[in-house]
Amino acid sequence: MRIADPLQDSCAGAATRDCRHGLATNGCEDCKVRLFSVCAALEVPELEELDRISQAREVPARTTLFEQSTLAGSVFNVTDGVVRLYKSLPDGRRQIVGFALPGDFLGLALQDRYGVTAEAVTAVAVCRFARPAFLAYVDDKPHLLRRLHEFAGHELSLAQEQMLLLGRRTAEEKIAAFLLNMQARYARIGTVSVTVPLPMSRQDIADYLGLTIETVSRTLTRLAREKVVLIVPDGVRLLDLERLKLAGAS
């Protein structure tokens, strides 16, 4: 994982996109995630227009991108790193509703307030758009709106799958499904491997699966003892996919 550029603040403040250190190089056309992100719906001339309203930005781990219930001033495309999206209860209980990986779009719903809080889990690179500018940009591009809608539909499906997991699966099934799901997501963005990176903490995993940190730890330990997985630094190697799928399949 790339370390955040210490100059990121000078970049964040810039009104234009002349901000080409680090991951953002020559604008949208060269973007690493273009082909599997929302932007794949756009032609080159449109990309150049998008370039003009975008700001590449890099932030270190644990940076808050935006907060639940605040006015949605920006939307983001994640280009590197992992972001956690969560909702909180007044007493501090937290539910992570998703982890955003490179290619994921934050603020898909285009609503005027953020429904969740977004925090960088690792160092993160994003493409940032002022919401009014982005809305204006979308306005005369039905094919982009279509693409955004497709993404939203996909998100909705994932959310429903997660409801099934949260409401009806056991701790072991939750962990198994989570690992398989993360593996599949990394595969889609080009990192096919039986070793699944888990940059988030055990507490994050617990808050994503509706468990406690102790249950996550115990369950992973048990799966490791049974040679279903091998726990490695910042990740897990999946040893027995069949056994995992037995528990985690939908």
Next chain:
Amino acid sequence: MRIADPLQDSCAGAATRDCRHGLATNGCEDCKVRLFSVCAALEVPELEELDRISQAREVPARTTLFEQSTLAGSVFNVTDGVVRLYKSLPDGRRQIVGFALPGDFLGLALQDRYGVTAEAVTAVAVCRFARPAFLAYVDDKPHLLRRLHEFAGHELSLAQEQMLLLGRRTAEEKIAAFLLNMQARYARIGTVSVTVPLPMSRQDIADYLGLTIETVSRTLTRLAREKVVLIVPDGVRLLDLERLKLAGAS
């Protein structure tokens, strides 16, 4: 709640919209739910066009509208009654991901397979559209796509709220939030009342909240004993909104 017209099958089979018994009267313009459904984005001439590709349909309770994983041949607008949307695990465990009320749109994601199963809880009236026809209809109407996207964004927010509920709330909080939520939803479609209709079974409520039927029953009984609610046939009267909000607030 209106009882399903026994002639509904003759209606369901009809290719055109000449099917005006029961709730569907003079087409979209007179539609009871038009103003708070997706269709509110449409002008009168567009509504007439929509009329031509729509089929009003009434089905009795427990009818399956569509099934999880099957090809999405139709999309629906619910005009009367209550529909449950759920996902199932191979061993029979079930998670209801939502109850659709009048004005709700089924198949919002416009994906080619249904992600959930939809079953009528009560007698239900829907406006049905063949998916290809609907897609063609949407194609040159960006404002409708925009409206669909808004609805999808709203759905996504609800789903995230439900994840918080499923993952982090206690049984009592789940019940309280459910009752307040149903009350608010009925209020939006015109039925403002402290008596909340609950046409679905206890098992449905349990499967929606990630509980067992016994826990739902016990919790409701306790709330009734504590004079927070009054259980009435097919519903609940909310007596102590403050107390409920204390438990159910986000």
Next chain:
DNA sequence: CGGGCTCTTGAATGGTTTCAATGGGAGTGG
């Protein structure tokens, strides 16, 4: 009136949580 269904209630079990202590790396400062 009886059958079948849903809902309620009680008692016991259990999976997960809570509480508590230990282990182990990363970073810091002496």
Next chain:
DNA sequence: CCACTCCCATTGAAACCATTCAAGAGCCCG
């Protein structure tokens, strides 16, 4: 370079909330 601290993860034991198992009550409908 090594103690020291801090934080995160692991592990153990006890407690608890929700579930499971079981029985009874209520209700609709033939």
